[in-house]
Each structure stands twice: as C-alpha cells, then as structure tokens.
Amino acid sequence: MKNMLKKVKRCLAVCLCMGLFMTTCLTVSAQENADSDIMQEYLEKVAAGVEVYPLVNEEGVMVGYYEPNREERVNAVMPRYDANVNWTLKSYQYGIGENAYTLGEGDKIYINIEQSVSGTSYLGIYNTSTDKLTVFMGTKTTNGWNGTITLGDVSQATYRFAIYNQSESTITYTGYYSL
Secondary structure (H helix, E strand, O other), rough: HHHHHHHHHHHHHHHHHHHHHHHHHHHHHHOOOOOOHHHHHHHHHHHHHHHOOEEEEOOEEEEEEEOOOOOOOOOOOOOOOEEEEEEEEEEEEEOOOOOOOEEEOOOOEEEEEEOOOOOOEEEEEOOOOOEEEEEEEEEEEEEEEEEEEEOOOOOOEEEEEEEEEOOOEEEEEEEEEOO
C-alpha cells in the first residue's frame, strides 16, 4: 500500500510539472507575437466574452484564431474563392484540397462543413512551398464547423485547405469554405 501511494504521488508530481511546463510554453509563445494586430483582435474578443479559440501551430506559436458562429456568412464583397467539400476520410487520414491560394496575416477562411458521423476532426492549411501541414488545434470538433478562421502569424505563401480525421471512424465531410 505504501509503495502504491509513492507511485501515485510521483505520477501526480510528474503531471503537475508537465502541466506547468505546457502552460509556460504557451504563455511565452503568445507573448512573442502579442504585438500583432490579430493577437490584439483575439485578446479583445476574449475580454468581451466572445467565443473564440486560438490557433496554435506545432511550435506552440499562435497563428490566428477560430471564431464559431451560428449564422450564414453575409458579405457584400464577393469572396476570392468558394469551394464545396465532399470528402470521405478514413480514420487518422488528412484531406488536402486541390486548389491553392496565396494567404497571409489578416486573411479569413469562412467554413460551414458538417460531418456524417461524430468523431474528432481538425481544420488546417498545407503550405505548398514547404510541403508542411499546419493543423489548427483550436478547431477541434466532433460534429463539423460553422465559423471563421482569421490568420495571424503565418508567412505569406501558397496554401491548400485541409481537414484531419483523428477518429476511429471513416467520416464524410460536406459543406463549403470560402476566402
């Protein structure tokens, strides 16, 4: 019993240290780009109580934010591009769109995509120059998306839209996205 208690305490200590480490890393990364207009926009929305989620890349740097909404996009200006999505992705598979677009800081991607079954999924962008996929952790869902991605600290480059199925099930994604 005493030995088991020591193991539990050690496990809790390791978990606490990891939690503190992860919190510190994210705080440092957020402070590095805190002066960007997009970061300020995000912080203002958070302060106002708006439902908004940070988009963090693999290095832990905030590269924008995702704002879910329940309304259809109404825009007086025609979007640069509209694309329908009808993708079926197997378990733990990425889907990357065929068309590429030049995107940079301040660009927005409007999304309205449903899933055929419940399962963990993420949105992302694929950089065609570097062959690097960035999955946006702030877009985690189990039933689809209806919202806006606002890009912040990303290099201006040519990107393709992406979806990652991180579930045990095959999922069909239907809907659209526009830039």
